[in-house]
Amino acid sequence: MRKTKSRIISEKVLKDYQKVLIEEEKSGNTVSQYMRALEDFRRYADGRAVDKSMTLCYKATLVKAYRPSSVNAKLSALNGFFKRMGWYECIVKLLKIQKETFRPDHLVLTKKEYEMLIAAAKRLGQKRLCFAMQTLCSMGLRVSELKFVTVEAVRLGYADVTLKGKTRTVLLSKDLRLLLSEYIREQGITTGCVFVTKNGKPLDRSNICRDMKALGDETEIVRSKIFPHNLRHLFACVYYEEEKNANHLADIMGHSSLDTTRIYTLGSMEEEMETLNKMGLVDISDFRLGRSESGNG
Numbered sequence: 001m002r003k004t005k006s007r008i009i010s011e012k013v014l015k016d017y018q019k020v021l022i023e024e025e026k027s028g029n030t031v032s033q034y035m036r037a038l039e040d041f042r043r044y045a046d047g048r049a050v051d052k053s054m055t056l057c058y059k060a061t062l063v064k065a066y067r068p069s070s071v072n073a074k075l076s077a078l079n080g081f082f083k084r085m086g087w088y089e090c091i092v093k094l095l096k097i098q099k100e101t102f103r104p105d106h107l108v109l110t111k112k113e114y115e116m117l118i119a120a121a122k123r124l125g126q127k128r129l130c131f132a133m134q135t136l137c138s139m140g141l142r143v144s145e146l147k148f149v150t151v152e153a154v155r156l157g158y159a160d161v162t163l164k165g166k167t168r169t170v171l172l173s174k175d176l177r178l179l180l181s182e183y184i185r186e187q188g189i190t191t192g193c194v195f196v197t198k199n200g201k202p203l204d205r206s207n208i209c210r211d212m213k214a215l216g217d218e219t220e221i222v223r224s225k226i227f228p229h230n231l232r233h234l235f236a237c238v239y240y241e242e243e244k245n246a247n248h249l250a251d252i253m254g255h256s257s258l259d260t261t262r263i264y265t266l267g268s269m270e271e272e273m274e275t276l277n278k279m280g281l282v283d284i285s286d287f288r289l290g291r292s293e294s295g296n297g
Contacts, residue, residue: 007050007087009042017081025165027144029205037077055082055092068095109230111238113221120218129211131183132195132203133231138176140235140253143209143228145170147193147202154180154194161254168254236261 121130153159216223250261
């Protein structure tokens with residue numbers, strides 16, 4: 001991309017940068033996320049030339065409006081754009097965030113809740129959704145990787161998944177192969193993707209997320225937990241509980257950094273609280289005997 005002399009962010013500049021991201025084989029979700037962040041900043045700049053003072057002020061407005069992780073995601077998109085344009089003076093530091101020690105309960109989908117979603121899909125006769133959720137969860141796939149689960153993969157027992165220029169092999173369990181073989185036979189699918197729309201296109205996140213959210217009306221599960229990527233989270237958590245091997249889990253999940261995998265090795269807030277309660281580091285014997293020395297009676 002040709003570097004502009006003035007630091008004015010126009011629609012054309014952003015469209016040119018979007019082409020660069022696509023050429024670099026960034027995922028569709030990544031490109032969309034980056035472009036939303038850049039478009040927000042373009043509106044903030046409102047035709048003014050970009051400088052360090054502006055980006056610092058913009059950073060301050062983000063801090064007031066978003067969670068630290070969201071702020072850093074938006075700033076990372078800006079910094080990547082600035083580097084590409086050669087506007088190195090405009091780059092700002094990301095927020096320093098202490099690593100979480102447990103997963104918030106309102107986001108944790110338990111195995112029992114997952115089973116409730118599967119049962120609800122069965123009751124509603126949504127076989128495609130039922131099988132797609134089980135495929136995502138039992139293989140630990142991203143929704144964008146579901147297209148690699150093909151008729152051929154089911155027959156072979158493994159799928160070669162390619163994302164961001166990296167390819168990894170993901171196995172299908174015996175039970176999943178049995179399940180999908182029956183689905184393939186019933187649907188008359190002879191080749192290609194197992195899960196497709198009526199138009200023959202691979203299911204995407206919007207298709208699955210919409211249908212999954214609808215299952216919330218059939219269960220008592222908090223809707224904030226019901227989204228496709230949480231199935232991948234559940235796979236990782238259950239796998240880690242069985243194996244306690246973060247390095248192997250990172251390979252299965254396709255993570256390039258163990259810091260990403262670490263998210264899945266954290267216990268829930270409820271589990272953390274249970275551990276703290278078991279430690280016995282607070283003496284409440286007097287309260288149990290009704291002899292509180294607080295002086296309040």
